[in-house]
Amino acid sequence: MTAFFEGIAPLAYAPDAGDDLAFRHYNPDEIVLGKRMEDHLRFAVAWWHSFAWEGGDPFGGRTFERPWFGSTMDLAKLKADVAFEMFAILGQPFFCFHDVDIRPEGADFAENTRNLEEIVDYIGEKMAAGGPKLLWGTANLFSHRRFMSGAATNPDPDVFAFGAATVKTCMDATHKLGGANYVLWGGREGYETLLNTDLGRESEQMGRFLSMVVEYKHKIGFDGTILIEPKPQEPTKHQYDYDVSTVYGTLKRFGLENEVKVNIEQGHAILAGHSFEHEIATAAALGIFGSIDMNRNDYQSGWDTDQFPNNVPEVALAYYEILRAGGYTTGGTNFDSKLRRQSLDPADLIAAHAGAMDVCARGLKAAAAMLEDGGLETRRAARYAGWDSVEAQEMLTSGTLESIAERVTREAINPAPVSGQQERLENWVNRFV
């Protein structure tokens, strides 16, 4: 045992706890809609924000002082030790990582691969000893300067090659560790200026890259889900995987809409001008909902703040859409959240996750209660009930503008509007949250 979390015991479910190093609401074994709460929520901790991020921002450097900061294999193992100690305290069922979070950077691809393989074995042993499972792995193709102009969409084919090779090793690692999904976030797949960018070429490159990922998945027998994480911008001015609808168009274009799903982040939804529940509902309607990153943005900041969730009514609406869509299959609730850079203490790391898990538990329970009550779905169905008539269905199957115009004239159709009752629906929701 390292001393990093000294004095912090594994968190218990204790509704009346006096401080925030306990769960007041998250009770893994509690049954919600016939399923254990843990199995609904499928929480994951992100290696990067929790263990790799140093507290820097564009105007200041590292604020955290962690004994594992540095880039040797020994420090990487120390980081893993502390990570699994945190997992033991939180008791969450999953974690996630990028390659660069868990291994030191090598001089070249070969050394990167060796480093990755060694640390994957190390982590695998810890998992075997009772740690959480892997929700997803991913390759960081955006931090190293070689990727400054993108990976799959780089104007230099050698960078494409380096990126593809790296993804192979990360998929291998994810497969070896039994990952439930593999994620691609194209942080620099986009552009800084149209003036030097060939959109046509870059989208072809991106489509091919993604297809190779899907092909390799099948080749190695990885039965997890391939996920794309949309984000509209930042770090680049424009990122190709802008939002759920844009990703759907790309998948459809390359014939991958049945092979790839989306990992939706609240903060990214906000940056794209959408609510979180909009993105989830859109993905569900398009058949590509996969998983979520449950971390909020500040509504007054124009960049990605990656804060722990703290607003139960908002979280409840997100889980409502997830439950309506049938819940997760391979996906889960990942906290892609970082401490504020002023939150220096080890206890901050634990308490932030514990508070977030409680917020999600409250949101889930509220969403489940809304679904069980059925009030919203009853009203929604009633609102569209007119479409069940023969004439209405005919319009959707065999109608033409002419036949419809003829009927409007003949029947003197002149529809009167009906209240949408938005405020009353919001009142109804407020009974549960």
Place this chain on the structure above:
Amino acid sequence: MTAFFEGIAPLAYAPDAGDDLAFRHYNPDEIVLGKRMEDHLRFAVAWWHSFAWEGGDPFGGRTFERPWFGSTMDLAKLKADVAFEMFAILGQPFFCFHDVDIRPEGADFAENTRNLEEIVDYIGEKMAAGGPKLLWGTANLFSHRRFMSGAATNPDPDVFAFGAATVKTCMDATHKLGGANYVLWGGREGYETLLNTDLGRESEQMGRFLSMVVEYKHKIGFDGTILIEPKPQEPTKHQYDYDVSTVYGTLKRFGLENEVKVNIEQGHAILAGHSFEHEIATAAALGIFGSIDMNRNDYQSGWDTDQFPNNVPEVALAYYEILRAGGYTTGGTNFDSKLRRQSLDPADLIAAHAGAMDVCARGLKAAAAMLEDGGLETRRAARYAGWDSVEAQEMLTSGTLESIAERVTREAINPAPVSGQQERLENWVNRFV
């Protein structure tokens, strides 16, 4: 002749004109890249903002005093008279309209249709007498209270029917007047709250509606282009045709990507978080570029301000993408622009258009010069030149993650980044604008 524009003569090309009731830059017959400037720009005036809008905003009512305000057929004809007098002054080759701009609202569909047919005949005579041509017609399916919850995506099938019937009459009108395109802007095809919305149903309705439009186009032999105008929001909280990429996904989903193109507006691009040139370049890359609405938004306002363009460097970048894409086919440059509500005078209406046409002429000439110089395209091509190698092309055709990883290892590929030269490209552009 009405007296509305009394004292304002048809605008001449006069580079040294002392005031702004002349063109200092727009010279219709001037040859640019081998084509008349007028044939490049294909300017259109919008009936609604110029003649139907009364100067109101959410906090105040009508500021304009126009002798044709009201809702009788006589006033509609007076409005048409004044419109064609303005066209004669401006000399632009096209105009555009919604049904409700040109006809008074009737009591029902039948009366609407009669009103429309009568005024279409009236306008047709004016066109025959030498007025401009019709760039596009469209149906206003968002202002009347019956459409408050959408038209194609309304929960009430009777509203869908009323909308479909109305579109039929507007397509007929457009066809009769020889329109070059037919546009659909789904101002209320979206939602105010997810709580009462069935995204799945609504998207199916929307897809069917659009398919019927395409079918009807072929049925009647209309050889113009069907255009969708993307906008992310306003009036609704969320509008389904969010941006070019979203529209592409929808078209692809319903198999309409070869039948329908987009009409892109600068203001709508901005509201969706994109630059105007981004949306044009994206549409061109996806093969769905159609036409533009050349009206800017205020960068500090979060709603659609529909202002006349006034920034030449920005306009030049838009035309650069249009020229790179081969220029317009059926599309054109429509001013979906309204006077500021404090610009009360008839002369404001003329001068605003004249100034905008000059800004576009300058932008076009700058764009043409950039294209002729070729400096940008040479640099762009050089940046991607590495992709011409055999190894690079193989990755795009037959590559796999494994084969690429093997090559990266074997050849010890370790790419060094190359400057993107954004500032120097911007300097280059500034030589022309």
Place this chain on the structure above:
Amino acid sequence: MTAFFEGIAPLAYAPDAGDDLAFRHYNPDEIVLGKRMEDHLRFAVAWWHSFAWEGGDPFGGRTFERPWFGSTMDLAKLKADVAFEMFAILGQPFFCFHDVDIRPEGADFAENTRNLEEIVDYIGEKMAAGGPKLLWGTANLFSHRRFMSGAATNPDPDVFAFGAATVKTCMDATHKLGGANYVLWGGREGYETLLNTDLGRESEQMGRFLSMVVEYKHKIGFDGTILIEPKPQEPTKHQYDYDVSTVYGTLKRFGLENEVKVNIEQGHAILAGHSFEHEIATAAALGIFGSIDMNRNDYQSGWDTDQFPNNVPEVALAYYEILRAGGYTTGGTNFDSKLRRQSLDPADLIAAHAGAMDVCARGLKAAAAMLEDGGLETRRAARYAGWDSVEAQEMLTSGTLESIAERVTREAINPAPVSGQQERLENWVNRFV
């Protein structure tokens, strides 16, 4: 009795009510922090949104059908009748109005004044008969076309004069009806373009106008508070009373910081880039907190949506700052909220207010509990405790850069940062909301 709200009984406090035409949380007589809940919250209904707004937006006209729409004195009285019937159902203690909400527009100032006086008498009788009191009155100096370029800041002194005269009549009306405050919202006191604007002149005009309001208040013995309502923009591109800090600067400049306070709206705070609680806390710190408009904006819309509040945790933070500042004196909680334009039914109007009052009641109770617990204030005080030392206080009183630099050197001061614990504070808040 009119039939408008037929079938809707006065709302009762009924925590287990089956629908939303009751209060589940708002219990006027319940004691919170030693005071009746009604006396804490001081709810007010806004005449304009509830009775004068017709459901229009920039893309569509009236959706509501109200029997009192029109502009005769009889209809104005019918409107007042319905208003007081709604007040009787809601039982809220206050209402607010602009002159144009309650009277028909006359041909000139004299007729406006006569109309206002007549309807004020009519309303006064209703108040005497047991209706709610007046939280504030105000003059609408932005809807009529004469005010299109502002009132106090108009380039035409006659508009300034017309505005000043109108404010006089509205202050008289407010005084006569026993109003607790008088509000100025400068909807068009700002500019559309700097190109035609003289900032220096306009600010002098604005300062003089405001001073005259203060002088007149004292002249007539009105002992209510003069309030300015900040808003950054909309309808104008830029509005001078941008936010609380800007208003403070203006007041200070004209020596009015002890005479005028602010009425803060959540939606306006959001548009200015601030949270609601920020604006309240800032006003409190500057000694100019007055009253609030409790209506939210949609976080994804860039215009003023004026929606009823529905997020309890957010509302709780607002009331927490109000309670910390000592609560309202003459101010209150006004709902400057409008129904969504699709919410057509009379019951929507009642339910929307009832739901909002419940949300506020929950927020108030949570805020009170947080304050009683004291956890946040204890932590806040501890964070700054170092400032209580003699050396620290000396820096604030007699310190100089030199003396401090000398001490830093001598004592080798090299401070270590301390955790800000943001997440743990948020966890703490979540115990109460």
Place this chain on the structure above:
Amino acid sequence: MTAFFEGIAPLAYAPDAGDDLAFRHYNPDEIVLGKRMEDHLRFAVAWWHSFAWEGGDPFGGRTFERPWFGSTMDLAKLKADVAFEMFAILGQPFFCFHDVDIRPEGADFAENTRNLEEIVDYIGEKMAAGGPKLLWGTANLFSHRRFMSGAATNPDPDVFAFGAATVKTCMDATHKLGGANYVLWGGREGYETLLNTDLGRESEQMGRFLSMVVEYKHKIGFDGTILIEPKPQEPTKHQYDYDVSTVYGTLKRFGLENEVKVNIEQGHAILAGHSFEHEIATAAALGIFGSIDMNRNDYQSGWDTDQFPNNVPEVALAYYEILRAGGYTTGGTNFDSKLRRQSLDPADLIAAHAGAMDVCARGLKAAAAMLEDGGLETRRAARYAGWDSVEAQEMLTSGTLESIAERVTREAINPAPVSGQQERLENWVNRFV
């Protein structure tokens, strides 16, 4: 001479230059409005972005490879050598620095001071040998982790002390080098969460800190201007010096409005919801205009992008307001601009500045031509001409609401609105840009 800029000759004014390593428009000795262009524009290069910034962003590290990166005194001198070589190439008259840009970080205040003094002497020698002058110096009180919760507004008085001592040394350095101004940018003077913040205390601390700076300026006989640089947010969620109006309120509150002026940055103006020209015109109207940072933000990005200016019409409007206000006194045009992180080459650094200087030269000449023409000022004066009447002036001096209301009634004042002519004014501007 180092080899860093090898092959790049000092830039000449060469209007027909074939590449962008020359000035096509900036001609220092050209007379504009009776003054040398160089003396109008007063260009300054920023040490931090040009020499200290490494190309990192929140998602990736250093992209630049500069031989002086590191933290020894020798490397700091090498950096200074290269800086002065760049200054010799550009020929701009000024530069600016933070302490941390020019010296390595020491272990404590004493070592910081020694390092600063040594490098200041080194730079002083270079200046004496013919380099540019110092436009302003400033202290970086935001990057080191000790300042993570602010400097002047830190809850720990020792950080306040460390900050004050540091400012003393930076003012000494600025004074010694003959700086024309001293700047304070409060990057972390604000908050991340209201929950742990005492706004009252922090504003008192900030006021005292600022007063001490002013006192020290007079003490040492520094006759430059003290400047505050407003910014609304980033890195903190909320920054106290939000915008020009907010800073004015603070100055007025602490009686410093005649002692301190503002340094306005385009990017910061945009983030605060204002145009650049708005902030300049506001500062001029309030008597606190000082200097500018001429670097633009991307209109679609919600964070500070600090890009070199490239839009001449926008830049022209900024200089128009500066010229109208009488031009700079001690201020100047600082490029607080950084290369895009993909612009790796030394030539990028030169070309970016050269292009920006040309854009400014074009903007200045356009602004001067507009001012000489006088068209805008004539129209502006005419618009307010009504205020010159006796009655109008009386309203501003001795008017009361009563006397004005009496006159409105007596004279039946009923003003008719007059066109604001925004589009025609924009057309007029477009004749010059």
